[in-house]
Amino acid sequence: MEVDGETQIEELECDIRTLRKQLKAKVQQLKTLKKHFQKNCINKLNNNEIARYSRQIILSEIGVQGQLKLKRSSVLVVGAGGLGCPSALYLAGAGIGRIGILDYDEVELTNLHRQLLHTECSVGLTKVESVRSYLEELNSQIEIVTHHIQLSSDNALQTLESYDIVVDATDNVATRYLLNDACVLLKKPLVSGSALQLEGQLTVYNFNGGPCYRCLFPNPPPPETVTNCGDGGVLGAITGVIGALQALETIKIILGNSGVLSGRLLLFDGHQSTFRNLKLRPKKADCAVCSDNPSLTQLIDYEQFCSMKATDKDSHLNLLAPHERITVQEYKSLAESNVPHLLVDVRGANQFEICQLPTSINVPIDDILKNRRTTEVTQLAATGGPVFVVCRRGNDSQLAVRHLSVLFQEQGLAPPRDIVGGLHAWTHNIDPEFPIY
Numbered sequence: 343m344e345v346d347g348e349t350q351i352e353e354l355e356c357d358i359r360t361l362r363k364q365l366k367a368k369v370q371q372l373k374t375l376k377k378h379f380q381k382n383c384i385n386k387l388n389n390n391e392i393a394r395y396s397r398q399i400i401l402s403e404i405g406v407q408g409q410l411k412l413k414r415s416s417v418l419v420v421g422a423g424g425l426g427c428p429s430a431l432y433l434a435g436a437g438i439g440r441i442g443i444l445d446y447d448e449v450e451l452t453n454l455h456r457q458l459l460h461t462e463c464s465v466g467l468t469k470v471e472s473v474r475s476y477l478e479e480l481n482s483q484i485e486i487v488t489h490h491i492q493l494s495s496d497n498a499l500q501t502l503e504s505y506d507i508v509v510d511a512t513d514n515v516a517t518r519y520l521l522n523d524a525c526v527l528l529k530k531p532l533v534s535g536s537a538l539q540l541e542g543q544l545t546v547y548n549f550n551g552g553p554c555y556r557c558l559f560p561n562p563p564p565p566e567t568v569t570n571c572g573d574g575g576v577l578g579a580i581t582g583v584i585g586a587l588q589a590l591e592t593i594k595i596i597l598g599n600s601g602v603l604s605g606r607l608l609l610f611d612g613h614q615s616t617f618r619n620l621k622l623r624p625k626k627a628d629c630a631v632c633s634d635n636p637s638l639t640q641l642i643d644y645e646q647f648c649s650m651k652a653t654d655k656d657s658h659l660n661l662l663a664p665h666e667r668i669t670v671q672e673y674k675s676l677a678e679s680n681v682p683h684l685l686v687d688v689r690g691a692n693q694f695e696i697c698q699l700p701t702s703i704n705v706p707i708d709d710i711l712k713n714r715r716t717t718e719v720t721q722l723a724a725t726g727g728p729v730f731v732v733c734r735r736g737n738d739s740q741l742a743v744r745h746l747s748v749l750f751q752e753q754g755l756a757p758p759r760d761i762v763g764g765l766h767a768w769t770h771n772i773d774p775e776f777p778i779y
């Protein structure tokens with residue numbers, strides 16, 4: 343009975359995939375026909391546009407002329423994730439004539455709580471295709487262009503060139519510097535947002551004599567101080583707030599509104615639901631890129647400059663010597679032979695609650711690095727057997743081993759060892775049923 347049910351589900355899913363493909367082909371066909379036969383004048387609104395945008399056209403800030411400005415403008419949204427989805431959605435709704443969506447990534451299940459243009463059916467598709475099909479259904483009057491690439495120094499200038507404004511909806515420092523420098527070189531405003539946990543930030547760089555990102559942050563932060571959503575977590579409503587505000591600032595720039603958030607930083611605190619505006623330092627007279635005598639006149643290697651990758655994928659640390667590490671397979675056979683040992687899981691308590699390996703104890707990395715619970719670990723280690731350290735992907739566990747090794751040595755204990763690749767490696771190589779997040 344259960345097997346029958348599973349087969350039926352698979353068959354239906356397969357049918358739906360086929361129908362979606364057919365639908366996509368028809369939508370594309372319709373688009374091409376419309377483009378060919380409907381005269382879309384950029385100096386006039388058609389009846390569909392008048393009705394569609396009527397509730398914003400009647401605003402004194404917009405009017406017919408403002409709506410035409412939106413229609414004639416082009417915006418590139420870089421990153422089709424937590425911030426990119428809401429900003430692209432509101433830009434498309436408002437009638438920006440050409441919207442570019444740029445992202446190298448594919449949709450994953452862990453994206454769906456906040457990246458709300460992607461659906462369960464788009465898991466595995468490219469993010470740019472997923473966003474494109476959503477936005478085209480929302481508004482057939484505008485053009486959506488997709489760029490399924492990783493933005494880099496080799497392609498940034500050429501890609502950004504054909505857009506009026508750039509929205510930074512990415513999640514890593516290297517890409518932020520790259521976008522900043524490219525926008526300065528091309529003289530384009532950069533609407534920059536970020537969101538983490540229950541907080542968000544927003545500002546507009548390189549606009550109307552205001553500072554650029556480098557004016558404020560001439561040097562990148564140390565890599566170990568940077569947290570991404572995968573490690574720190576984020577609430578979808580926070581990315582929604584900041585992404586929608588990025589669309590608002592973009593629209594204000596196009597309309598020529600005087601209240602654009604340039605030279606100011608908006609901070610949103612979702613705990614208290616408060617917004618604060620900080621005045622930023624003005625443009626730096628000797629900024630490396632936006633001053634009158636810049637030392638940087640072309641794009642550089644940003645991963646090298648930041649000592650960080652321009653993606654949050656595959657960032658595997660390699661801090662330890664081979665003898666300080668064991669594989670998940672080695673750990674499995676040791677655990678199965680009932681060798682007495684101590685397994686320390688250094689993820690945060692919330693993550694430990696999601697899933698954990700049998701007999702492991704939870705001592706979060708922060709507690710280890712700040713020596714808050716290291717005595718507890720050394721005392722347990724002294725009771726005998728080897729000590730192993732595990733985390734989600736095998737990075738924090740290496741930091742923990744490096745830190746603990748010194749303490750263990752001082753006490754004459756055998757050094758702890760890191761489990762390579764962490765719980766992700768456990769799921770991939772040992773137990774596919776072990777939850778992955």
Ligand SMILES: Nc1ncnc2c1ncn2[C@@H]1O[C@H](COP(=O)(O)OP(=O)(O)OP(=O)(O)O)[C@@H](O)[C@H]1O
Nearest residue numbers: 421422423424445446447492493512513517571572
């Ligand atoms: N250099 C780049 N080129 C193209 N896309 C980029 C670049 N840097 C970041 N991105 C994209 O920006 C988006 C940032 O969004 P967000 O952090 O919400 O998503 P995510 O990386 O899927 O999240 P998670 O960290 O939860 O896996 C991602 O889709 C990522 O692929």
Ligand SMILES: [Zn+2]
Nearest residue numbers: 554557629632
């Ligand atoms: Zn500058």
